[in-house]
Structures are given as C-alpha cells and as structure tokens.
Amino acid sequence: MTNRIEQIFQEKDREKLTIYFTAGHPKLEDTTIILKALDKADVDIIEIGMPYSDPLADGPTIQQSSMKALANGMNLDKLFEQLADLRKLTDKPVFIMGYCNNVLKYGTEKFCKRCAEVGIDGLILPDMPMHEFKLQFKPIFEKYKLKNVFLITPKTSEERIREVDAQEGGFIYMVSSSSTTGGSWGDSPERLDYLKRIQKMNLKTPRMVGFGISDHEALSMVNQYADGGIIGSAFIKALDENDLERSVERFIGKIKPPSPKKAP
C-alpha cells in the first residue's frame, strides 16, 4: 500500500491545499463536523490543531481559537475520542499539529499509540528541535509509523534544510516569511527568492508553504514553486458557527475554484 501522504504528492498536475483548523472550536463537538466537510471539499491534507495554552508560533486568530477550544473543554482524551472514527470520516492524510508540551505531558509513547490507533498519519510540533526529535521522539514515531513534519524558514541554512530533508518527514513545512501564523501576504521579492531557492535544492521530501496564505492567488503562486499551500488562520476566520458545513464549502470553493491546473 502506498501510504496516503505519498499518494497525494504523486499527483503532480494539480494545485494542492492543506487546511489547518483548531479542534474543539468554534464549539467542542465541531471537530468531526469540520473534518467531514473538509473530506467532501477539494482539500488534500488535513491538519488538526491541538489547542495549547501558550502557542508561541501563532498569531491572534489561532491563539483565540485555541483559548476558545480550551474554554469549551477540549483536551487530548476528548480529541482522541472525537477521532475514534477518523478513518470512517476521511481517507485523506491527517496530521495533528500542536506544541511539544501537550505530547510530553500526555506521554509521548501513549500519545503516538493513540494517534496510530485512530489513523493519524503524522505530527507537526513546531517547537520540537531536531536534536530532541532524534533523541526522544524519532524511535517512538517510527514504532507507530507516524511521519514528522519539520518547519523551515527563509533564514534556515542550507545545511539544516538538508538535515531536515534527510529525516524523511511527511512533508517539509515551508514557513513563508519571518512571522507568526496569520500574518499578511503581499508581494515580496524575498519570498519569491526563497521559494525558488528551495525549489532548486531538489529535495526528496515534498514541500508545502504556509503562514499568511489567505486567498486563491497566493495559493496558486506557492503551488508554482512548491507542492502545495497550507491555510490556517484565514480558514478559521471564515468559519461560521451557525452554518459550519456551508462556510467550509464556501471558503474552499473560493480559495480553490474548480479545475485549476498547476501552472507549467
């Protein structure tokens, strides 16, 4: 069986989109409703945000969705309960994104085991350093066949990028600029240079670009230079608590109008 992640990236001729949302937000039980809506929509990879009290790399939108989710009573046991039937809800690759402390406190082994049980494909922990990954996490991730996703930024050295590539993660998360999540986009020659520079490195791991993408134009642009784009804050802002499924459908429809061919 080719795994779900590889299969997505083998389909070279179309634009790809990863959507991040915060579990337990806007309402506690919305996690599975959003999952189902994303499964139906033209989305390639799903990232489920595990809310943390102190999300260092996140801007106001994800900070607020996390606080709200925690206030709603979201916790890890609850999350795994909600995801018990994950693989009945979607065939798409699903990653859990969050911060180290939740995993460490829950117990890395127990956490990974439960991820594997419900059919999670991998993890994105932006505050996990490479050194700690190799030491504490990698053997456990491998045991439960979980892919890790490392982040790189415009300031990450070539040497470090090669090291990340060698880890054979699910994909490489290319942070679009030096900023927290949900920043602005706008034209940026530096970003274009960065996207081109990394494209030329011929990495073996697929690359997805995130942080600050909020419209179709930006998504198309990053698809020209990488294997896809990631949207979080703009998606969360677009959620309508009173009409959740429709608001998901509307947002994806706008961000990814039907039949876009990947530009040559």
Add this chain to the structure above:
Amino acid sequence: MNISVLDTRYTLVNTKEMEIKIDENGYYGEFGGAYIPELLHPNIEELKNNYLKISADPEFQEEFKALLKDYVGRPTPLYLAKRLSAKHGAKIYLKREDLNHTGAHKINNAIGQALLAKRLGKKKIIAETGAGQHGVATATACALLDLPCKVFMGVKDMERQKPNVERMRILGAEVIPATSGSKTLKDATNEAMRFWINNPDDTHYIIGSVVGPHPFPDMVTRFQSVISEEMMAQLQEQEGTNAPDYVVACVGGGSNAAGAFYHYLNNEKVKLVAVEAAGHGLDSGETAATTARGSSGVLHGFKTLLMQSEDGQVTEPYSISAGLDYPGIGPLHAHLYASKRGIFKYVTDKEAMDAGVELSKLEGIIPAVETAHALAALDQFEFKKDDIVVINLSGRGDKDLQTYINFGNY
C-alpha cells in the same frame, strides 16, 4: 573594605570543572534545552555562538564592570544584620541588592544584555515584565545606552503595577499591553517572543530571569553571578572565610538566586536555599510553588518544572508577589531541586508579609515582597550560633507600598 568588581580573581566566565553545570545543549541534568520554533533558531543560534565570546572579552568586561560600579553602585554591601541575627541565633548577613540603582538585582542582567546586544549589532530592545522591575531595569539600561525599548506587560499587571508602567514611560520605553491568554507575565513573555519572531533582524530580547531557551538561562546566570562573586570577597574580609553555611534567596524565575548561588554551586558545604511563593498555601490551589506542585514540561522554549494541568496546559500561578508569580522556574533550579543540591522552602503570602514588616522594624529596611519570602524562610531552620547565613536581599519595598498598605499587618 577593598574589593573591586574589576578584581580579576573573579572572572565572569568560570572555566573550572563543575558538577552542577550546563552541557553543550543547554541542559542542567534533564532541564533546559531550546524548544523553539524554527523561526527563532537564527537568533538563538547567533546568541549561542557569541554570548561567551563577547562576555569574556576584556573590553566588554571592563565596560560592564565599570557601569556596575559607577552607575549601578556596586559592590552592594554585605551587611551583618545584628537584630535579625539575635532573633534567629545565627550570623545573618544581608546582601544588599536592594541598594542597586532601580532597587533590585534586575539591573545587573539588563545592563549586561544591553551591552551584549550592542556588540551583536542590534538596534532595538524588547523585554517582558511582570511586576515591572525587569521592565524598569531594561528601560533604564536602554536610556543609558541609547537603545529604543519596547516592554511587553500583561494588561492585568499594568493595572496592578501602575507606577512602574509610568516609570518605564518616563525612561522613554514603550509599554505594550499583552492581551493574550491570562494577560500576565507568562503571556507578556509569549508576546515578546512572538514579536521577536516577527522582527528577527535588528532586535535583541532581554529576558528578565534565568528562563527561556538556551543560552538565556546561562547568560543571565553569568550576569547575575557578580552577586556571589562579591559575596565571596566580602565574607573573606568580614569572616575570614569566603563561603557561608547558607545562602538564601527567593525564586520566581530564579535570577537573583542563580546569581547568589553561582560561585557556591559546587561547594557542597554551602547550603543553597531556594524559597518559592506558596501563595495561599501549597494545598490551596492558589500557589506559585513550582517545585512542590509542578511537573516536568516545556514552556517559553525550555524544559523545566511547570505548573500545568493533566493535559499539559499551563496553569496560572498565584502569589501576592507579582515577581514570583511565574508558572515555571529556571532550569538550573529545577535541576537543583531534582538533584537535591538545593533546599527548597515554601512561604505563604502571610508569612512573607510578616517577615517584610519584621525586617523593617528590626533593621530599618523595607524589603520587596519577593525578598520577604526569603526572609520568612529563616523560621523554617534551626541554626547553630556560629552559622553564617547570607540572605540575598533582592529588592527594596518601594514598589510594594500599596501591597503593604492593603495587607495592613504593621
């Protein structure tokens, strides 16, 4: 007394083989490290590669120590508190960090880091503050060295500590309200780090205690180590020995304690007493006693003992003292606790406030409420009459007048 902070017997960088020491990855035992988003990696790496080199440079040393002497007013006295000694039946010395310019030990670190930032070519400074002491110290250092300064402060703390907010503004700093999370020190620290992520090129973050990702805890410890460096020389002169039996200090993040312990870390004869705020009591659910009620976790880029839920959500600590109201503790102290090298004591609001009033009446010194915690811990020991006990008097009580008035126990 003839001690000089320029004395070369005591170098800032201690190269001796030590048992309690930081390893190359920034760990003290199992605590420390650098759990940072990739976005902060270049800044942290730059700091890591340069902080020892810069701070060991003789020119840096000279400038730093000259400012500590002529501007901060160091060395601070080591004062034998006779009436307090009589009460406890031991020789009790007070290391008078309260006499520093701006009223606490925080200025040692703020000036050290501001000088270092200049040598790194940084043009702007950011800092976080809880009670406002570190914010005031940083604003002061920035005025002195002509650096623009932004201080992040939780909106709740801005209300609680109005005079310090205005002090920072008079000194020319911009105070930025932290409105995220619980709106206190923890969130001000998050906001400062996020600002740094968004402004990585020309900005240095002057962190206020021995916390944060490596190399911050080690760097701040070294800048504060002037406290125990002076203590050694002063004790030598006054007692004929450079090592006391006890060093006692309060611990919020742990910078004044780290500075007071530093040169004694591997002298087993010296008992290192770290005093945490128990708030309303260890079992009240309203406490800041991290070692007693915390568990291993990661916050603000380092692994430590942390007040957190079963699920790893960081919980808000409580103490009457805003400076001790931090959900974690520096990795050095977590290690001193885990390795049992440190003796950890817990002091409630009431015990601290009583000890603060007692010192005022016995010695004519009104201590900061943080410091009062260290004083109150003396009651938990039975000293021998020849014991030499040094209390690190980390700050003065001017900023806490309203707290003393509200408590009304004098």
